[in-house]
Amino acid sequence: MRKFLAILVCRLIRLVGGLVGKGTSLPGKYALKICPDILARIQKPKMIVAVTGSNGKTSTVEMIASVLKASGKTVAYNAEGSNQIEGVTTMILNSCTLGGKMKQDVLLIESDERYTKYTFRWFHQTHYVITNLYRDQLTRNGHPQWVYDAIKESVFDDTTLLLNADDPTVSLFGQGRDNVLWFGLDHSSVDTEEFSGAYNDGLYCPVCGKPLTYDYYHFNHVGKYRCDSCGFRRHDTDYTVTDVDLENSKITVNGKDEIKLAFRSVYNIYNILAAYAVCTLLGIPGEQIASLVSNYILKNGRYIEFTLGAHPGIFLISKHENSISYDLSFKFAMAQKTPCSVVIVVDAVSRKYFTSETSWLWDINFEQLDQPQVESIYLCGKYCNDLATRFSFTKIPQEKLKVFEDIDAACADLREHGDQQLYAVTCFSDKDKLMSNVTVK
Amino acid sequence: MEVKILHLYDDVMNLYGEYANVSVLARFLADLGCTVSVDTLSLYEQKDISGYDFFYMGSGTERKQKLALSQLVSYRDALNAACEQGKVLLFTGNSFELLGDRLTDAEGTEYEGLHIASFETAEGKRRITGDCLAVFDGFDETLVGFINKCSKTSGVEQPLFKLQMGFGNESDRGAEGFRKNNCFGTHLTGPLLVKNPAMLRYIAALLGAENPERVSYPFMEKGYEITASELRKRLETIK
Numbered sequence: 001m002r003k004f005l006a007i008l009v010c011r012l013i014r015l016v017g018g019l020v021g022k023g024t025s026l027p028g029k030y031a032l033k034i035c036p037d038i039l040a041r042i043q044k045p046k047m048i049v050a051v052t053g054s055n056g057k058t059s060t061v062e063m064i065a066s067v068l069k070a071s072g073k074t075v076a077y078n079a080e081g082s083n084q085i086e087g088v089t090t091m092i093l094n095s096c097t098l099g100g101k102m103k104q105d106v107l108l109i110e111s112d113e114r115y116t117k118y119t120f121r122w123f124h125q126t127h128y129v130i131t132n133l134y135r136d137q138l139t140r141n142g143h144p145q146w147v148y149d150a151i152k153e154s155v156f157d158d159t160t161l162l163l164n165a166d167d168p169t170v171s172l173f174g175q176g177r178d179n180v181l182w183f184g185l186d187h188s189s190v191d192t193e194e195f196s197g198a199y200n201d202g203l204y205c206p207v208c209g210k211p212l213t214y215d216y217y218h219f220n221h222v223g224k225y226r227c228d229s230c231g232f233r234r235h236d237t238d239y240t241v242t243d244v245d246l247e248n249s250k251i252t253v254n255g256k257d258e259i260k261l262a263f264r265s266v267y268n269i270y271n272i273l274a275a276y277a278v279c280t281l282l283g284i285p286g287e288q289i290a291s292l293v294s295n296y297i298l299k300n301g302r303y304i305e306f307t308l309g310a311h312p313g314i315f316l317i318s319k320h321e322n323s324i325s326y327d328l329s330f331k332f333a334m335a336q337k338t339p340c341s342v343v344i345v346v347d348a349v350s351r352k353y354f355t356s357e358t359s360w361l362w363d364i365n366f367e368q369l370d371q372p373q374v375e376s377i378y379l380c381g382k383y384c385n386d387l388a389t390r391f392s393f394t395k396i397p398q399e400k401l402k403v404f405e406d407i408d409a410a411c412a413d414l415r416e417h418g419d420q421q422l423y424a425v426t427c428f429s430d431k432d433k434l435m436s437n438v439t440v441k
Numbered sequence: 442m443e444v445k446i447l448h449l450y451d452d453v454m455n456l457y458g459e460y461a462n463v464s465v466l467a468r469f470l471a472d473l474g475c476t477v478s479v480d481t482l483s484l485y486e487q488k489d490i491s492g493y494d495f496f497y498m499g500s501g502t503e504r505k506q507k508l509a510l511s512q513l514v515s516y517r518d519a520l521n522a523a524c525e526q527g528k529v530l531l532f533t534g535n536s537f538e539l540l541g542d543r544l545t546d547a548e549g550t551e552y553e554g555l556h557i558a559s560f561e562t563a564e565g566k567r568r569i570t571g572d573c574l575a576v577f578d579g580f581d582e583t584l585v586g587f588i589n590k591c592s593k594t595s596g597v598e599q600p601l602f603k604l605q606m607g608f609g610n611e612s613d614r615g616a617e618g619f620r621k622n623n624c625f626g627t628h629l630t631g632p633l634l635v636k637n638p639a640m641l642r643y644i645a646a647l648l649g650a651e652n653p654e655r656v657s658y659p660f661m662e663k664g665y666e667i668t669a670s671e672l673r674k675r676l677e678t679i680k
C-alpha cells in the first residue's frame with residue numbers, strides 16, 4: 001500500500017511540478033519519505049546499468065540510451081542534474097506500472113559519483129561503468145581519491161564492472177576481482193611519450209606508492225602505465241579503440257567497427273567506447289552500434305558554432321574546477337592550426353553553489369596556447385585578474401592578453417576588430433553570458 | 442641578498458595548485474633584487490636540507506600525505522633546527538598537520554609527526570570544505586582562501602589566524618593554523634601567496650627583502666580585492 005502511495009504521490013508531484021517547471025528530484029524526495037525502501041520494492045529489469053565518474057557520465061548515458069532505442073530496446077534512464085537518489089527515484093517511479101513493475105528491457109542510471117552509494121543501497125546495479133576520476137569540483141569533492149573511496153561503497157561483488165583501463169585510479173576498482181570488463185585505447189597517433197599537463201597525478205602507484213612508469217600518454221595521466229614494484233599495470237582491454245584518426249574524424253573499435261566522430265577530439269572517445277561496450281553486452285552487433293553512434297551529436301551542447309561580428313567561432317564548453325576538460329578543449333583548438341583568438345570566461349565558478357576558489361586555474365595547462373597562430377587571448381569575467389596572474393606565469397607573450405572584467409565589453413571589442421577564428425572556452429555556468437553576445441549557427 | 446627555497450614533495454603534495462606559492466615568491470624576491478634559487482625534494486629522494494632559508498609544503502590526498510610523512514620523518518631534526526634558527530617554514534593544507542605530535546587517520550591508525558609543536562590531528566570521514574576569511578595580526582588585510590580537509594586539530598598553543606568565515610582547527614569558526622617562530626602552518630589550501638599579496642610581502646620581509654611594498658602586481662592586487670569583496674558579501678548573507 002505504501003508502495004502504491006509513493007508511486008502515486010511521486011507521479012502527481014511530477015505532473016504538477018512539470019506544469020510549473022520544477023526540477024525532477026522533488027517528487028522522488030517525497031516518495032522516499034512515504035516509503036524509504038521503495039527502490040527495493042520495485043520490480044526492475046534484469047539489466048541495470050549504472051554510469052559514474054568525473055567526466056562524460058551524461059554523454060555516455062545519452063549515447064547508450066539512443067543506441068538502445070534505435071535498436072528496438074526499451075530503456076528507462078535519467079538525465080543530468082537528477083543523478084542522486086531522489087532524481088533516480090523520480091525516474092524509476094515514473095517508468096514503472098502503478099503496481100511497481102518496470103517493463104523496460106534496461107534500467108540505465110547516471111549516478112553522481114559522490115552519492116552513488118545511497119542510490120545503490122536498496123538494489124544492486126548489474127553493470128557498473130566507471131569512466132574516469134579526475135580533479136573535478138574539488139571544492140565539493142575533496143580530491144579524486146576521496147571520490148574513489150565514496151564510489152567504492154557502491155561497488156558490489158555481484159556487479160560486473162566496466163572500467164577505463166587507461167586511468168590508474170579507476171583501474172584500482174578492478175584489483176583482485178574477476179568480474180571486470182576493461183575498455184581503453186591502444187597506442188595511436190594522439191599519444192605522446194612525454195607527459196604534458198600542469199600537474200601529474202600519475203607519478204606514483206596508487207597501490208604501493210612507488211614510481212609508475214608510462215610507455216605513453218593519451219593525455220594527462222591517462223595512458224599505458226605500470227608499476228615495477230608491485231606489478232599494478234594498465235590492464236589488457238576487452239573493448240578497445242584500436243585506431244584513432246583525428247585527421248579524418250574517425251576511430252576504429254576492436255579492429256573492425258569504424259565510428260565517425262562529431263568533432264575531432266579525444267574528449268568523447270572514452271564515452272563512445274563505454275557506450276559501445278554496454279550496447280554490445282545487450283546483444284547489439286558492433287557494426288550497428290558503430291553506425292548509430294557515428295556522428296552522434298551530443299544533445300548537451302558541448303560544441304556550438306557561432307559568429308561574432310566577422311569572426312567565426314566555436315564554443316568548447318568545459319567545466320570550471322576541472323582542469324582536464326580545459327586541457328582537452330585547448331588541445332582541440334590548437335590542433336586546428338588556424339589563426340585564432342581564444343576567449344576564456346571565468347565569472348561564476350559554479351552555477352550550483354557559491355565559491356570564490358580559483359586554485360584550479362593553476363592546474364590548467366594554459367602553456368598549450370603558446371602558439372604562433374594564437375593572435376590574442378581574451379580573459380574575461382569576475383575572475384579575469386586571477387586568470388591574468390595565472391597567465392603571467394606562462395611563456396605566452398603578455399601583449400597577447402586582453403583582460404576584461406565585463407564580458408559584454410570583451411565581445412564588443414571582438415565585434416569591432418578582426419575576423420579570425422574564435423575559440424570560446426568556458427563552463428555551463430558562464431556560457432549564457434557569452435551566448436547573449438553572439439549569433440549561433 | 443640570496444634566498445634559497447626548498448619545495449618539499451612538490452610531486453605529491455600539489456593537490457590545489459600549491460606550486461604557485463613557490464613560483465610567485467621566487468618571482469617577487471627576484472623583482473625585489475634578491476638572488477633566488479628553488480630546489481625541490483622529491484618523494485624517496487634523500488638530501489642535505491640544511492642551508493635553506495624557506496621551506497614550503499602543500500596539500501595532498503590523505504594517502505599521499507602519509508606517504509610524504511613516511512619520508513619526511515627522516516628530516517625531523519633538520520626541520521626542528523630550521524624552526525629554532527628562525528628559518529621560514531610554510532606548510533599549507535594538510536601538510537600543516539605533519540608539524541604536530543601525532544596524526545590519526547579515519548581508521549584509527551596513528552602516525553608520528555615532526556614534533557615542531559605538540560598539537561594532534563584526527564581525520565574523519567566527513568569532508569570539510571569552504572571559502573575563508575582569515576584575520577592575521579601581521580598586517581591589516583583580511584586573508585582570503587579555501588579550506589578543504591577531513592580532520593580536526595587540537596592543542597594548538599599559538600594559532601596563526603582568526604577566522605571570520607570558514608572552518609578552523611577544531612572545525613569551528615575560530616582559531617586556525619599554527620605559528621612558532623617563523624614556522625607557519627595553515628589549512629588554507631592552494632596558492633595562498635598569490636591570492637593574498639599582503640602575505641607575500643610579509644613572507645618576503647621575513648626572508649630579509651627590504652621594503653617589499655616597492656614591487657606590486659596589479660592583477661594580483663585586483664584579484665585579491667574582488668575575491669575579498671565577494672567573500673565579505675557572502676559572509677553578510679550567511680550571518
Ligand SMILES: [Zn+2]
Binds near residue numbers: 205208227228230
Ligand atoms: Zn605499485
